[in-house]
Every structure is written in C-alpha cells, then in structure tokens.
Amino acid sequence: xxxxxxxxxxxxxxxxxxxxxxxxxxxxxxxxxxxxxxxxxxxxxxxxxxxxxxxxxxxxxxxxxxxxxxxxxxxxxxxxxxxxxxxxxxxxxxxxxxxxxxxxxxxxxxxxxxxxxxxxxxxxxxxxxxxxxxxxxxxxxxxxxxxxxxxxxxxxxxxxxxxxxxxxxxxxxxxxxxxxxxxxxxxxxxxxxxxxxxxxxxxxxxxxxxxxxxxxxxxxxxxxxxxxxxxxxxxxxxxxxxxxxxxxxxxxxxxxxxxxxxxxxxxxxxxxxxxxxxxxxxxxxxxxxxxxxxxxxxxxxxxxxxxxxxxxxxxxxxxxxxxxxxxxxxxxxxxxxxxxxxxxxxxxxxxxxxxxxxxxxxxxxxxxxxxxxxxxxxxxxxxxxxxxxxxxxxxxxxxxxxxxxxxxxxxxxxxxxxxxxxxxxxxxxxxxxxxxxxxxxxxxxxxxxxxxxxxxxxxxxxxxxxxxxxxxxxxxxxxxxxxxxxxxxxxxxxxxxxxxxxxxxxxxxxxxxxxxxxxxxxxxxxxxxxxxxxxxxxxxxxxxxxxxxxxxxxxxxxxxxxxxxxxxxxxxxxxxxxxxxxxxxxxxxxxxxxxxxxxxxxxxxxxxxxxx
Amino acid sequence: xxxxxxxxxxxxxxxxxxxxxxxxxxxxxxxxxxxxxxxxxxxxxxxxxxxxxxxxxxxxxxxxxxxxxxxxxxxxxxxxxxxxxxxxxxxxxxxxxxxxxxxxxxxxxxxxxxxxxxxxxxxxxxxxxxxxxxxxxxxxxxxxxxxxxxxxxxxxxxxxxxxxxxxxxxxxxxxxxxxxxxxxxxxxxxxxxxxxxxxxxxxxxxxxxxxxxxxxxxxxxxxxxxxxxxxxxxxxxxxxxxxxxxxxxxxxxxxxxxxxxxxxxxxxxxxxxxxxxx
Numbered sequence: 001x002x003x004x005x006x007x008x009x010x011x012x013x014x015x016x017x018x019x020x021x022x023x024x025x026x027x028x029x030x031x032x033x034x035x036x037x038x039x040x041x042x043x044x045x046x047x048x049x050x051x052x053x054x055x056x057x058x059x060x061x062x063x064x065x066x067x068x069x070x071x072x073x074x075x076x077x078x079x080x081x082x083x084x085x086x087x088x089x090x091x092x093x094x095x096x097x098x099x100x101x102x103x104x105x106x107x108x109x110x111x112x113x114x115x116x117x118x119x120x121x122x123x124x125x126x127x128x129x130x131x132x133x134x135x136x137x138x139x140x141x142x143x144x145x146x147x148x149x150x151x152x153x154x155x156x157x158x159x160x161x162x163x164x165x166x167x168x169x170x171x172x173x174x175x176x177x178x179x180x181x182x183x184x185x186x187x188x189x190x191x192x193x194x195x196x197x198x199x200x201x202x203x204x205x206x207x208x209x210x211x212x213x214x215x216x217x218x219x220x221x222x223x224x225x226x227x228x229x230x231x232x233x234x235x236x237x238x239x240x241x242x243x244x245x246x247x248x249x250x251x252x253x254x255x256x257x258x259x260x261x262x263x264x265x266x267x268x269x270x271x272x273x274x275x276x277x278x279x280x281x282x283x284x285x286x287x288x289x290x291x292x293x294x295x296x297x298x299x300x301x302x303x304x305x306x307x308x309x310x311x312x313x314x315x316x317x318x319x320x321x322x323x324x325x326x327x328x329x330x331x332x333x334x335x336x337x338x339x340x341x342x343x344x345x346x347x348x349x350x351x352x353x354x355x356x357x358x359x360x361x362x363x364x365x366x367x368x369x370x371x372x373x374x375x376x377x378x379x380x381x382x383x384x385x386x387x388x389x390x391x392x393x394x395x396x397x398x399x400x401x402x403x404x405x406x407x408x409x410x411x412x413x414x415x416x417x418x419x420x421x422x423x424x425x426x427x428x429x430x431x432x433x434x435x436x437x438x439x440x441x442x443x444x445x446x447x448x449x450x451x452x453x454x455x456x457x458x459x460x461x462x463x464x465x466x467x468x469x470x471x472x473x474x475x476x477x478x479x480x481x482x483x484x485x486x487x488x489x490x491x492x493x494x495x496x497x498x499x500x501x502x503x504x505x506x507x508x509x510x511x512x513x514x515x516x517x518x519x520x521x522x523x524x525x526x527x528x529x530x531x532x533x534x535x536x537x538x539x540x541x542x543x544x545x546x547x548x549x550x551x552x553x554x555x556x557x558x559x560x561x562x563x564x565x566x567x568x569x570x571x572x573x574x575x576x577x578x579x580x581x582x583x584x585x586x587x588x589x590x591x592x593x594x595x596x597x598x599x600x601x602x603x604x605x606x607x608x609x610x611x612x
Numbered sequence: 613x614x615x616x617x618x619x620x621x622x623x624x625x626x627x628x629x630x631x632x633x634x635x636x637x638x639x640x641x642x643x644x645x646x647x648x649x650x651x652x653x654x655x656x657x658x659x660x661x662x663x664x665x666x667x668x669x670x671x672x673x674x675x676x677x678x679x680x681x682x683x684x685x686x687x688x689x690x691x692x693x694x695x696x697x698x699x700x701x702x703x704x705x706x707x708x709x710x711x712x713x714x715x716x717x718x719x720x721x722x723x724x725x726x727x728x729x730x731x732x733x734x735x736x737x738x739x740x741x742x743x744x745x746x747x748x749x750x751x752x753x754x755x756x757x758x759x760x761x762x763x764x765x766x767x768x769x770x771x772x773x774x775x776x777x778x779x780x781x782x783x784x785x786x787x788x789x790x791x792x793x794x795x796x797x798x799x800x801x802x803x804x805x806x807x808x809x810x811x812x813x814x815x816x817x818x819x820x821x822x823x824x825x826x827x828x829x830x831x832x833x834x835x836x837x838x839x840x841x842x843x844x845x846x847x848x849x850x851x852x853x854x855x856x857x858x859x860x861x862x863x864x865x866x867x868x869x870x871x872x873x874x875x876x877x878x879x880x881x882x883x884x885x886x887x888x889x890x
Contacts, residue, residue, distance in 0.1 A: 180801075273819075384669050
C-alpha cells in the first residue's frame with residue numbers, strides 16, 4: 001500500500017504549518033490533510049529474546065501478553081463455575097465440596113471473570129493491540145510504562161492465584177466483598193485470603209492506571225494525520241470511553257480496598273459498626289457497612305460499562321465490515337457511547353435498592369437507570385439497521401455478532417426489570433439477577449470477544465482460523481449459554497435466592513431440581529466447547545491457511561500495515577494519512593465495495609461519498 | 613439460511629417457554645400485587661421489543677445474505693428515523709418507569725396503623741419482638757445484649773418493659789393487618805425475605821432499616837435470608853405464620869414480655885444464690 005503515499009511530500013513539524021492549520025485556512029487541494037504537529041516517536045526495539053517477548057515495549061506483544069494471561073484466569077474462572085454447577089445440579093456427586101469451598105468458588109469466579117478476565121482482556125488485550133494500529137500510531141505513547149502495566153497485572157494475578165494456597169484458602173465473601181462479613185470469621189478465607197484479594201485488587205488498579213493513561217493519551221495525542229476524532233473506528237471510541245470511566249471509577253475501588261485492609265489489619269472502623277460475635281462485643285464501632293457499598297458500586301457500575309463499551313465498539317466494526325455496509329448513524333453511535341459512559345456514574349445505587357440506604361434514593365436512581373436504556377436502545381437499533389439492506393456475510397464472525405445482539409437485547413430488557421426500583425424488590429438477590437448479568441455482561445461481551453478473535457486472528461497470526469470449527473464453536477456456545485441463562489430467570493421468579501449452597505426442601509425450590517440439573521449439564525458442555533477454539537488456534541498455527549492481507553476487505557488502518565502480522569512500528573517507512581471514516585462500504589460509483597481510510601478523494605473521484 | 617432458522621427457533625422457543633413454564637412466581641400472599649403487575653407489564657413491553665428486534669435481525673439475515681453481484685445500500689444516517697426511534701423508546705421507558713415509581717412510593721410510605729415488628733438477625737438465625745400494651749418498642753443497643761436481655765433493650769427505657777419477646781425463628785402475624793418490619797442485625801448483613809410477600813430489605817448492623825407489607829392469606833411461610841451473610845447463609849431460614857385475628861390474639865397472649873423475662877431471670881439468680889449458699 002505504500003505506493004499510495006508517493007505523491008505526498010514528506011512533512012516535518014513546522015510551527016508555521018501548525019499556525020496555518022489552526023487559523024483554518026482552506027487548501028483548495030481536495031486531498032489536503034493537515035500536516036503533522038509533532039515529530040515521530042522514537043521506538044526502542046528489543047534486542048534479546050527477553051526484550052522482545054518478555055519485558056517487551058511493543059504494544060502488540062503487550063496486548064497478546066494481556067490476552068493470554070486474562071484467558072488463563074478465565075479458564076480458572078470457568079473451572080470454578082463447573083464446580084459450582086456440579087454442586088447445584090448434582091450435589092450427590094459433589095460430596096467433596098463443603099459450603100466453605102462453594103462460597104470460595106463463587107467469589108473467585110465472580111472476581112476473576114469481571115476484573116481479571118473481561119476488563120483485562122478488553123482494555124489490556126484488545127486495547128493494546130488495536131489502539132495504535134487503528135489510530136495510525138507506531139506504538140503507545142509511553143511504551144515503558146505500558147510494559148510495567150502488564151507486569152503489574154501479572155503480579156496481581158499471581159497474588160490472586162496464591163490465595164488458593166494460603167491457610168484458610170481464598171476469600172469466600174462474594175465478589176462484592178460486603179463488610180462486615182468479609183473480614184469476620186464465619187466467612188471462609190477471612191484471614192489471609194481476603195488480604196491477598198485486597199492486595200491483588202490494589203495492584204490491579206495501579207497497573208491498570210499505567211495502561212489506561214497510555215490508551216487515553218495515545219488516542220488523544222498520537223493519531224496520524226487526518227485521523228480526526230470523528231473518523232475513528234467505534235472500537236477505539238468504545239475503548240477510549242471505557243478507559244476514561246476506568247480512570248475515574250477504579251480509584252473508588254482502590255480506596256475501599258485500602259480502608260477495608262485497615263479495618264482488617266489495624267481494627268479501624270471505616271465500615272465496621274458495633275458487632276456482637278459469639279457473645280462478645282468486638283473492638284469496632286461507628287463504621288458504616290453501607291458506605292462500602294456506595295464506594296464499591298461507584299466503581300462497580302461503571303465497571304459494567306468498562307466491559308460493555310469496548311464490546312459495543314468492537315461489535316459495531318465487525319457488523320459493518322461483514323455486512324459490507326457503513327455503520328448506521330455513526331455520530332449517534334459515538335454520542336451514545338459517550339452518553340452511556342457519562343450516565344454510568346449516576347446510576348450506581350440501583351444495586352442497592354434493598355440495601356437499607358435511604359429509600360428515597362430509589363426514585364432518583366430508578367430514573368437515571370431507565371434513562372440509560374434510551375442511548376443503549378439506540379445502539380441496538382443502529383446495529384440491526386446496519387444489517388438492513390446490507391450484503392451480509394454469514395460467516396463465523398457475523399454469527400458471533402448476531403449471537404451478541406440476541407443475548408444483549410435479552411439481558412438489556414431484564415435490566416429494565418431490575419432497574420425499575422419496585423420491580424427490583426421481589427427479584428433482587430435472586431437467580432433472576434444472576435441470569436440477567438450473565439446474559440448482559442457475561443455472555444454478550446464474550447460473544448464479541450469470540451467474534452473479535454475470529455476477525456483479527458488473521459492479522460495477529462497471519463493465518464485464517466478454520467471456519468467449520470468456528471461455526472461449531474459458535475452454535476454450541478450460543479445455544480448452550482442461552483439455555484443456561486434464559487430458564488434461570490424463572491428460578492428468580494420462584495424466589496430462589498442467589499448464593500445458596502443447598503436448597504433444602506422448600507417446596508417451590510425443589511420444583512426446580514430438574515432445571516438445575518439441565519442448567520448444569522449445559523454449563524459443562526458450553527465450558528468444554530471453548531476448547532474447540534483452543535484446538536482451532538493450535539491447528540491453525542501449525543497447518544492453517546495463510547491469510548492474505550486484509551482478508552475481510554476492511555477499511556480501518558490495522559489492515560494496511562507494511563507487513564502481516566505487523567512488525568514493531570506498524571506502518572513501515574511512512575505513517576498512513578487518513579482521508580475518510582472507516583465505514584465507506586458499498587459506496588455508489590466505487591470500483592470495489594470498500595474504500596480504505598487511506599484512499600485520497602482524488603483517487604475515487606466518481607463516487608458519491610456522503611460522509612468523510 | 614440455516615443460521616436464520618436456528619435463531620428463529622430460539623426466539624419461538626423463548627416465547628413458548630414463557631407461556632408454558634411450570635416455574636413462575638409463588639402465589640402472592642401480601643398487598644404487593646402491584647409489583648407483579650408491573651413485572652407483567654414489563655414482560656409485555658420488553659418481551660415485545662426483544663421479539664421485534666430479533667425478528668427484524670432474522671429477517672435481515674434471510675433477506676440480505678451475501679451475494680457477489682449485489683451492493684449494500686449506502687446511507688450513513690437517517691435523522692428522521694433516528695429521531696422517531698429515540699422518542700418512541702423514551703416514551704416506552706417512561707411508561708414502564710411510572711408504575712414502578714408509584715409502587716415504590718407506596719413501599720416507602722408505611723401506613724399509620726401498621727404494627728411494628730422488630731426482626732433481629734445474627735449469624736445465623738432470627739428472633740422477633742413486638743410492642744406491648746403501649747404500642748411502642750423500647751430502644752435497643754447491641755452492647756446490652758445478654759442472657760437476661762436477648763434483644764439488648766435499654767433497661768431505662770419505659771417503653772421497653774412491656775415489649776413482647778419471641779425467642780423463636782417463627783413469628784405469627786395477623787391477617788389483613790399492615791406490618792412494619794424493623795430490621796436490625798448484631799453482626800453482618802442479612803435480609804428477611806418471604807417470597808410470597810414479595811418484599812425484602814437488608815438488615816444492616818449499626819442501623820435500623822424497614823419495609824412494610826400486609827399479609828392477606830392465612831398460612832405458614834418460609835423465611836429465607838436473601839443477603840449473603842457467611843457460610844451459614846443458605847441454612848438461615850425462619851418462618852411466618854399468618855393467622856386470623858382470634859387465633860393471633862391467643863398466640864400473642866401466650867408470649868412473654870421483657871418484664872416477665874427479667875423477673876424469671878432474677879428468680880433464677882436468687883434461686884441460684886440460695887443453692888450456692890446451701
């Protein structure tokens with residue numbers, strides 16, 4: 001592709017040109033793109049194996065490191081979910097499992113999946129790999145800090161995993177870690193387990209802040225010439241907004257982790273009121289357990305969108321590319337992402353309607369929560385309107401996108417139940433909640449991750465994943481996951497509370513024994529089906545078909561690198577120059593059904609391009 | 613093609629499952645039928661949107677699947693359509709929110725004639741206290757809790773002397789009389805939840821929380837703890853017996869007051885001292 005730039009003269013940072021640009025003088029040349037304002041970044045290329053693959057400063061390698069570490073924790077989380085389902089479906093086979101074990105598995109499964117798997121995978125994995133490529137940068141702006149970010153995450157994971165092996169085992173406080181029970185005897189792992197969890201979370205936040213600063217500043221400051229904000233792929237918009245949310249939300253988690261550590265170690269009473277335990281009054285007094293819940297959910301609700309927004313962005317791009325159609329309502333999509341991100345800071349207490357906070361809060365938080373449904377619904381409409389009158393390739397990537405739409409709409413609708421304060425009263429703390437959030441922030445984002453893996457694998461590895469295996473992987477996962485979580489809502493209607501080790505013989509609960517067995521079997525199958533992907537990847541790396549450059553005929557910059565897979569520095573001699581948004585598919589008058597972002601207007605003079 | 617058919621079957625299956633499910637809410641036994649109604653309304657509206665969106669998606673999959681000789685439409689934006697969709701969604705959401713808020717308003721405003729019940733929770737059990745003849749509960753403090761004062765009533769509070777102690781995990785309630793549940797905990801979070809009453813609220817140590825309902829069906833119900841409270845959470849059950857006024861009053865008259873309980877303990881003490889002297 002480099003011959004496209006031969007006509008461009010080499011630009012250097014010159015203050016006079018910067019001045020020209022900012023005063024808005026118009027160049028009559030239709031191919032004019034504002035000159036670069038700063039010189040090019042100098043990259044440190046690794047010399048040894050360790051510098052190239054271990055302590056590496058290349059964002060792409062860091063992205064893969066994040067990805068693999070997150071997947072490892074995800075597999076641990078998956079195995080824990082199998083153990084939980086074994087207990088719930090077939091308790092007679094789970095004789096080795098005590099209530100302590102069960103609660104430890106519940107807790108670790110939740111924390112791993114939300115923080116160490118989904119967050120790390122979307123922002124650390126896809127963020128690192130895709131941001132520099134998609135905005136046309138050679139690397140993140142602070143490569144060394146970026147490397148530290150991954151290794152901090154790695155240590156956080158190591159500390160988390162270590163808690164399985166300390167006396168008392170990992171914490172069993174539930175992933176929400178609500179005090180006072182979290183640090184009192186009576187909860188498994190209330191000694192070393194909870195301390196390691198709090199330390200690990202603190203390390204995660206520190207590491208994540210290093211990465212997050214990189215993502216934000218790279219997107220704001222290191223975009224290539226012509227890449228205006230409103231020409232960025234929605235993937236970048238999603239990751240960018242999620243990162244801003246993370247920068248604002250994670251401090252609340254860090255603060256609550258620190259305070260709880262002090263309550264545990266130094267007997268301070270941030271969250272601890274007067275407590276009577278085993279006939280004795282403990283040395284606590286005056287603290288507020290609800291304060292912790294406010295802090296936790298001030299982090300925890302934006303956290304949902306930290307996972308969801310990158311998924312929204314990525315799925316938009318995948319749908320557009322594979323439907324061969326521009327994303328419908330791009331500007332609406334951008335503002336919806338930003339709007340949802342902003343609103344997500346005003347809804348946190350909808351997790352606390354029955355927490356005992358002042359009940360008058362309910363009016364405010366129910367209203368804000370249901371307002372957020374509007375931009376979210378707009379995104380859904382725009383996804384299906386993108387399919388409408390498209391030219392849709394029904395390949396593995398598209399299947400994952402369609403599966404995402406079904407599960408996300410399903411989970412979004414049940415969110416309206418739970419957000420609507422008085423409807424939440426009978427349903428909160430039941431299996432309805434579990435079904436809702438697994439559908440909307442477990443399965444739906446997972447569908448996007450899988451779609452993204454099949455979509456970008458040719459770029460990362462230079463080989464095409466096997467389509468047939470991919471389709472099997474999709475259908476087993478989608479149908480299985482749907483049959484786990486769709487019926488589970490009805491357990492919640494019956495009134496079965498969550499976090500129950502055993503149901504005993506309450507009549508309305510025993511009626512659900514059959515369903516619990518069914519859900520467990522589905523969960524075993526869906527979990528096992530994920531190894532189809534592992535097999536597919538190993539097989540493809542060994543004997544797979546070599547990928548041509550830009551196999552999907554996409555427009556965004558990551559497919560226009562000098563080599564596939566891209567080398568350190570991404571774009572060879574010259575950085576690409578951007579002339580249009582990444583969604584010029586099926587433009588009337590154009591020879592192909594796609595026009596890359598790098599194509600200058602003069603090259604496609606006969607086309608009727610509406611938006612650039 | 614196959615993909616569209618399978619997705620279609622999933623949607624049809626979901627609707628059929630909802631219609632024929634043997635698992636649905638328990639028979640309601642309180643005044644909170646409005647919550648069930650709002651759930652039903654949300655099901656109609658939300659379920660309708662879910663089915664419509666999915667059917668539209670499936671239609672697109674059938675109608676617009678890839679052909680080499682066809683081009684997709686090129687239309688980046690449609691302001692009018694986007695506006696219509698935004699307003700329609702806003703209206704739909706508002707229509708769901710309104711009944712939700714109206715019922716919440718009832719939920720947080722307790723009727724004046726409600727009888728107060730002090731529900732005290734600990735790891736892992738329940739006990740209950742009712743106001744005596746004066747109609748008022750005495751104030752309490754965790755530090756006062758002792759064998760002769762299981763609820764931690766302040767000994768100087770005159771309202772506490774005639775409080776009725778129910779040292780059992782089962783409480784009796786009068787049918788068709790509103791109850792204000794006052795929740796407190798001496799250790800960690802708990803939640804006193806009877807599925808048939810629909811209502812729930814956390815018990816939080818260090819404060820008193822509340823909610824109310826009016827039982828309207830005589831019978832026995834199981835109480836579940838609905839807020840994770842440590843390793844015994846799943847076993848923390850209790851009971852409610854809703855009775856007619858006559859039966860309820862018989863039961864009430866058999867319960868011990870704080871004064872009687874204190875007297876019994878003093879007697880025990882005196883007897884104990886006598887024994888020790890002998």
